[in-house]
Amino acid sequence: MTLTTVSKTRVGGAEGGYYHRIQHASSSTGTDMIFGIYLPGKVTKETPVLYWLSGLTCDDTNFSNKAGCRAFDAAEKYGIAMVLPDTSPRGEGVADDDGWDLGKGAGFYVNATEEPYAKHYHMYKYVTEELPALVESEFKVGSIKSVMGHSMGGHGALTIALKDPSSWTSVSAFAPIFNPTNCPWGEKAFKAYLGSVEAGKAHDATCLLAERSTPIAEFDEILIDVGTDDPYLTNQLKPEGFVEAAKKCGQKLTLNMREGFDHSYHFIAAFVDQHVEFHGKRLNKAVQFKRTSVSHDFSSTQGKPITCKAMVARAAKQPLTEEEIIVDPPKAGEVRVKVMANALCHTDIYTLDGYDPEGLFPCILGHEAGCIVESIGEGVTSVQPGDHVIPCYTPQCSEYSCVFCQSPKTNLCPKVRSTQGNGVMPDGTKRFHDKDGNDIYHFMGCSTMSEYTVLAEISCAKITKEMALDKACLFGCGVSTGLGAVWNTCKVEVNSTVAVFGLGAVGLAVIQGAKKAGANRIIAVDINPGKFDIAKELGATDFVNPTELDGVPV
Numbered sequence: 001m002t003l004t005t006v007s008k009t010r011v012g013g014a015e016g017g018y019y020h021r022i023q024h025a026s027s028s029t030g031t032d033m034i035f036g037i038y039l040p041g042k043v044t045k046e047t048p049v050l051y052w053l054s055g056l057t058c059d060d061t062n063f064s065n066k067a068g069c070r071a072f073d074a075a076e077k078y079g080i081a082m083v084l085p086d087t088s089p090r091g092e093g094v095a096d097d098d099g100w101d102l103g104k105g106a107g108f109y110v111n112a113t114e115e116p117y118a119k120h121y122h123m124y125k126y127v128t129e130e131l132p133a134l135v136e137s138e139f140k141v142g143s144i145k146s147v148m149g150h151s152m153g154g155h156g157a158l159t160i161a162l163k164d165p166s167s168w169t170s171v172s173a174f175a176p177i178f179n180p181t182n183c184p185w186g187e188k189a190f191k192a193y194l195g196s197v198e199a200g201k202a203h204d205a206t207c208l209l210a211e212r213s214t215p216i217a218e219f220d221e222i223l224i225d226v227g228t229d230d231p232y233l234t235n236q237l238k239p240e241g242f243v244e245a246a247k248k249c250g251q252k253l254t255l256n257m258r259e260g261f262d263h264s265y266h267f268i269a270a271f272v273d274q275h276v277e278f279h280g281k282r283l284n285k286a287v288q289f290k291r292t293s294v295s296h297d298f299s300s301t302q303g304k305p306i307t308c309k310a311m312v313a314r315a316a317k318q319p320l321t322e323e324e325i326i327v328d329p330p331k332a333g334e335v336r337v338k339v340m341a342n343a344l345c346h347t348d349i350y351t352l353d354g355y356d357p358e359g360l361f362p363c364i365l366g367h368e369a370g371c372i373v374e375s376i377g378e379g380v381t382s383v384q385p386g387d388h389v390i391p392c393y394t395p396q397c398s399e400y401s402c403v404f405c406q407s408p409k410t411n412l413c414p415k416v417r418s419t420q421g422n423g424v425m426p427d428g429t430k431r432f433h434d435k436d437g438n439d440i441y442h443f444m445g446c447s448t449m450s451e452y453t454v455l456a457e458i459s460c461a462k463i464t465k466e467m468a469l470d471k472a473c474l475f476g477c478g479v480s481t482g483l484g485a486v487w488n489t490c491k492v493e494v495n496s497t498v499a500v501f502g503l504g505a506v507g508l509a510v511i512q513g514a515k516k517a518g519a520n521r522i523i524a525v526d527i528n529p530g531k532f533d534i535a536k537e538l539g540a541t542d543f544v545n546p547t548e549l550d551g552v553p554v
Helices: 063-066 068-078 125-137 152-163 184-194 198-203 206-211 235-236 240-249 265-293 346-352 417-421 469-476 478-490 505-517 529-538
Strands: 005-011 016-026 032-039 049-053 081-085 147-149 171-174 224-229 255-259 305-311 320-328 335-341 369-377 388-391 432-434 452-456 462-463 497-501 522-524 542-544
Touching: 032 063, 032 068, 032 125, 032 542, 049 125, 049 152, 049 265, 049 478, 063 068, 063 432, 068 081, 081 125, 125 147, 125 152, 125 255, 147 152, 147 265, 152 171, 152 206, 171 265, 171 417, 184 198, 198 206, 224 240, 224 265, 224 452, 240 255, 320 452, 335 469, 335 505, 369 469, 369 478, 388 452, 388 469, 417 478, 462 522, 469 478, 505 522, 522 529, 529 542
Parallel strands: 049 081, 049 147, 147 171, 171 224, 224 255, 497 522, 522 542
Antiparallel strands: 005 016, 016 032, 032 081, 305 320, 320 432, 335 369, 335 452, 369 388, 388 462
């Protein structure tokens, strides 16, 4: 498909992404259409999408120009894309009306069946089928999506979601036309586009909800905001019937009547970040659920060597090299895992720079990862293929005779310490080989900078599949180190004052742990003030940049 970028603008904060306006030939409307799309700073094939549907007289730019600043900042925070379609087909030969509430700028999100609108006015199909498919294929985002809108667009969001709840994760609206078959705007549109008001009941949120006897399972809540000073509240919006229908079927509805606000974009801009947050939480939860619902079939690799890619450290102070390696099947008491996510720790760099007295080369570094069990060796019982695990460089044998595992003061289990320090598995052999058949050393019993690795069973911490592996990997070292420093080593008490030097992964985890422990003053110290915002978000109360103290020691 040919897409034309009309414009591209950096938005969404200092670390944010770009807002694009895209033109394309639409098969639904038979015209060229322009839509806006905000892509966050990081886009993956899982990035969820939030659709915004605008109201009467609007085009694809109104929302971005008047409320986009706050909306895009919120979208960036939750890692979601936003799509802003036009409200109707446009161009030469497209039917129009003398009134502003019909024709161009007023497509009402239906598929017109009546002339002269039937040829081009297919906004329902465009928004629900063509545009999502285009966005997913051309911008490489995910299929999980939500919808919200304003006025006519609020009507569109509600009806689109209620008609096909399985396709949408969540729905919200600002000042929607709740009951369009019972108001002048809706009556005019349905007669012109569909031939009768009666036909419009299939696109009336109040009618659709009134048909139900049970709540919509897909929507735990519907969020709607309306201004108390909206001039269209009583004669066009008419929320009463929708509220009653929600009560009757048991559908949870949060209707915020915003004191003093009207129908304008000032009203939308005031609360749009709350709506994006509402959708962002649900979209990310849906992404994680989809991720954990995916089943992995490892039957073709179990019991066999696996050829995969790895980043190999050939020598100290040398760049890592991407290589194709062979990973042997697990032996007794061992587990082979597929590495799904990795984090970089300073210890990896410390070893690569040649400072680690136990550093052996060539090796595969990495010890903070989220993994899925691919296969297990003889005698393994604590995990099974498909389980999610975090590799632990300090294992836990849990044997009664192990004074370390049985002690409440430490967990420095020595069960595999000697072989781990020698870069081999507990039986003294290696599981990694390069393409020439040469052995490659293991690192900290983990070696997670490989697509597959082999661990001792006692080095596997099984975790819930509900936790995202790209977040869970940090518990392999950074987060657990920080929390342990607070709870186990310093034993921070309620109302304590805590100073945290350095705001890396460990330092930020210390802040979180101290807040959980009840510290009332948490002083964050770092020479990079750019880290202070996230430190504050996680619980820090005071901030010190030593470079600004004119030589005064901290």
